[in-house]
Amino acid sequence: MPPGTLAVVNATMAWLQSSLHIHVPFAWLETCVEWVQEEGGGGHLTQQQINQQVLDQWLLADLRDLGHPVLPGDLSGAQKTELTGTFCVQMDSLLDISQPAYGQLQNLRGKDCTNEEVNSVTQATQRPWEARPTRMLLLQVTDGVQNLEAMEYQPISALNTSLRPGVKLQLQGQMVCRLGVLLLGPQNVKVLGGEVEDLVDRNNQGRVLCGALGLPAEEQPPGGAEE
Amino acid sequence: GGPQRPEDDMIRRTPIQRVLCVAEKNDAAKCIAEIMSDGRARRREGMSKFNKIYEYDYHLFGQNVSVSMTSVSGHLLGLEFKAPFQKWHSCNPVMLFDAVVEKYCPENMVQLKRSLEKEVRSVQALVIWTDCDREERTMLHEMEQEEKVEFSWKRNRLYNHTACLVLYQICMEDPMATVTSVTSKPKSKWRPLPLDTVEMEKLSSRKLKINAKETMKIAEKLYTQGFISYPRTETNIFPKDLALGPLVEHQTQSPSWGAFAQRVLEQPGGPNPRQGKKTDQAHPPIHPTKYGGNLQGNEGRVYEFIVRHFLACVSQDAVGQETVVDVDIAHERFSASGLMIIARNYLDVYPYDRWSTKVIPVYQQGSQFQPTAIEMVDGQTSPPQLLTESDLIALMEKHGIGTDATHADHIETIKSRMYVGLTADQRFLPGELGMGLVEGYNSMGYEMSKPNLRSELEADLKLVSEGRKDKTSVLRNHIHKYKHVFQESVRCAKKLDEALAPYLGAALEFTEAQQEALEV
Ligand SMILES: [Mg+2]
Numbered sequence: 001m002p003p004g005t006l007a008v009v010n011a012t013m014a015w016l017q018s019s020l021h022i023h024v025p026f027a028w029l030e031t032c033v034e035w036v037q038e039e040g041g042g043g044h045l046t047q048q049q050i051n052q053q054v055l056d057q058w059l060l061a062d063l064r065d066l067g068h069p070v071l072p073g074d075l076s077g078a079q080k081t082e083l084t085g086t087f088c089v090q091m092d093s094l095l096d097i098s099q100p101a102y103g104q105l106q107n108l109r110g111k112d113c114t115n116e117e118v119n120s121v122t123q124a125t126q127r128p129w130e131a132r133p134t135r136m137l138l139l140q141v142t143d144g145v146q147n148l149e150a151m152e153y154q155p156i157s158a159l160n161t162s163l164r165p166g167v168k169l170q171l172q173g174q175m176v177c178r179l180g181v182l183l184l185g186p187q188n189v190k191v192l193g194g195e196v197e198d199l200v201d202r203n204n205q206g207r208v209l210c211g212a213l214g215l216p217a218e219e220q221p222p223g224g225a226e227e
Numbered sequence: 228g229g230p231q232r233p234e235d236d237m238i239r240r241t242p243i244q245r246v247l248c249v250a251e252k253n254d255a256a257k258c259i260a261e262i263m264s265d266g267r268a269r270r271r272e273g274m275s276k277f278n279k280i281y282e283y284d285y286h287l288f289g290q291n292v293s294v295s296m297t298s299v300s301g302h303l304l305g306l307e308f309k310a311p312f313q314k315w316h317s318c319n320p321v322m323l324f325d326a327v328v329e330k331y332c333p334e335n336m337v338q339l340k341r342s343l344e345k346e347v348r349s350v351q352a353l354v355i356w357t358d359c360d361r362e363e364r365t366m367l368h369e370m371e372q373e374e375k376v377e378f379s380w381k382r383n384r385l386y387n388h389t390a391c392l393v394l395y396q397i398c399m400e401d402p403m404a405t406v407t408s409v410t411s412k413p414k415s416k417w418r419p420l421p422l423d424t425v426e427m428e429k430l431s432s433r434k435l436k437i438n439a440k441e442t443m444k445i446a447e448k449l450y451t452q453g454f455i456s457y458p459r460t461e462t463n464i465f466p467k468d469l470a471l472g473p474l475v476e477h478q479t480q481s482p483s484w485g486a487f488a489q490r491v492l493e494q495p496g497g498p499n500p501r502q503g504k505k506t507d508q509a510h511p512p513i514h515p516t517k518y519g520g521n522l523q524g525n526e527g528r529v530y531e532f533i534v535r536h537f538l539a540c541v542s543q544d545a546v547g548q549e550t551v552v553d554v555d556i557a558h559e560r561f562s563a564s565g566l567m568i569i570a571r572n573y574l575d576v577y578p579y580d581r582w583s584t585k586v587i588p589v590y591q592q593g594s595q596f597q598p599t600a601i602e603m604v605d606g607q608t609s610p611p612q613l614l615t616e617s618d619l620i621a622l623m624e625k626h627g628i629g630t631d632a633t634h635a636d637h638i639e640t641i642k643s644r645m646y647v648g649l650t651a652d653q654r655f656l657p658g659e660l661g662m663g664l665v666e667g668y669n670s671m672g673y674e675m676s677k678p679n680l681r682s683e684l685e686a687d688l689k690l691v692s693e694g695r696k697d698k699t700s701v702l703r704n705h706i707h708k709y710k711h712v713f714q715e716s717v718r719c720a721k722k723l724d725e726a727l728a729p730y731l732g733a734a735l736e737f738t739e740a741q742q743e744a745l746e747v
Contacts, residue, residue, distance in 0.1 A: 097387040133383040178393045
């Protein structure tokens, strides 16, 4: 390690933790800082510039490669547990579970399938005042070590189905975890950004929907990940 | 619905002995005849074997008449192109858009037509029975009245078992329900109009199952004994000079409706009749003139009916609220809807009416209750099922295609043309021809297999019937549209062949000449 690098790595570590509650392993951060400095032509970057570039790298990293757990252990094993704090995690994929996957897939492919919502039963029971059900996104999240599901318990405007797989989220405040599912409200979620290159293709909406339907993965849809 | 009565002045000119009734379907004729005759109708064959003739005696237009009740089956007359255009290949199809059509009686209807012509010769009046509503399907549901109130989950359903279970557990841990909102709009049920003869006959037949003739016989007797006013009246307005108070007062001694009569006397303003619009300038509406506590059998029943009807009509409308109740259990929201009855009023004395909507109790915002059960119902997500007939009708309604009279015809058409078949559980299975046509039309790039063209036409027809659009321009406009689509599809007919080929085998080659003939 060149002289001075240790101080820079420590400073970056402190900045990530204090400003965003991002915890990373020392070894990864050290490599990352060295790489950032090399790319920057050696020594000319300010600490602030280094911080920002490291953050950008973290946002694009697959947290599995970092292998640094931040969530309390064995959440999925507990019937019901409460957690408080701030945890930065990666969202691998998401799915709206308030709507049938089939209709969502048809929609995604640009097909009108409103006819499929009408039958003699819905006709008889659906009243004009019955609005469409509230969206509920179910997220697959990981801190790199522990995988769990998180559900949009109350509507969260920061989330939507076009978020890129691998995007990093900051979960904060008081949260309840039941049956391995983390219950999230708008006050619990902040989108930090980023993606994971491998996941963007593997977990695009079309594929996630096909997966939910047990269909073989579709051909690359128009406007898909590889544009 | 009900019978459309011939004009009154026509009745007075010709003495009527025989009446022909025509209902929409044989089933309807049979049921109506059975009710009107109190089960005493005689059945005889007509010339159409699906349309029987039911005969019975009846009291109508103020006299005894003999009634023949028969029916049609859908439309008696069809539309057809004039002879040179009738056969396939007899002309270029595109010419049909400008050809003249004429009315004709299809072969399967000829016997029915002859039967009706024969029957109508011997009668002096014709009564057409049709339903004027689209309520049949709703009524079925109204009959399934339930005591318990079912709240449905605002989220409706989730397509994930664990997520659902999580929310279920949350609710079960703290199942107290809090009423978060009660939104209602007022809804009244009107008390009946003062009773005239025709209404009495109808209601007596419907509610007491006593036919009109018998009812009149009883009413005459009650009149001669001084229990009721003169029972032959067309008036449903109480004259101003008729003191209703004493008439109500007589009834206060009854152990059954006496208390209600007392309530009427004590209501603000006293007896307050709902007034109709008809008067014969001779007799008041039928009402009780003294208390008859010892009347027995049908006499007692008719008298009771007249009294209850009278008391109902001078009391107050039933008052309710069409209501949506939202409750919250552990932050999950549930909702129920129905009718909250605020004041039963006349319904208390008038058991012949009931408020045939889903009745729910009165809820107060902020109040709490413990649900008797919270259920999580498991379902299997599955591909959409093939359509049933009622699914298809629901879809036609959604797109504004057809009416309750024509839905069945449309369905028959797609079956007889073999666009669809039926599965064992009576669902439509698209046939090769149907699939091929839809795919073919889709590949032509416009939406001929979609409902739009048809629903625009029907929407315009509705506007014509409401007098808001002009018939001729609507006709011209739509013929033009259809003609255009037809010409376009002829131009792209090859695509249709290609789409049908996988289903039906390759198309036979058209000769150049045939091809040209089609491309106008
Ligand atoms: Mg009808």
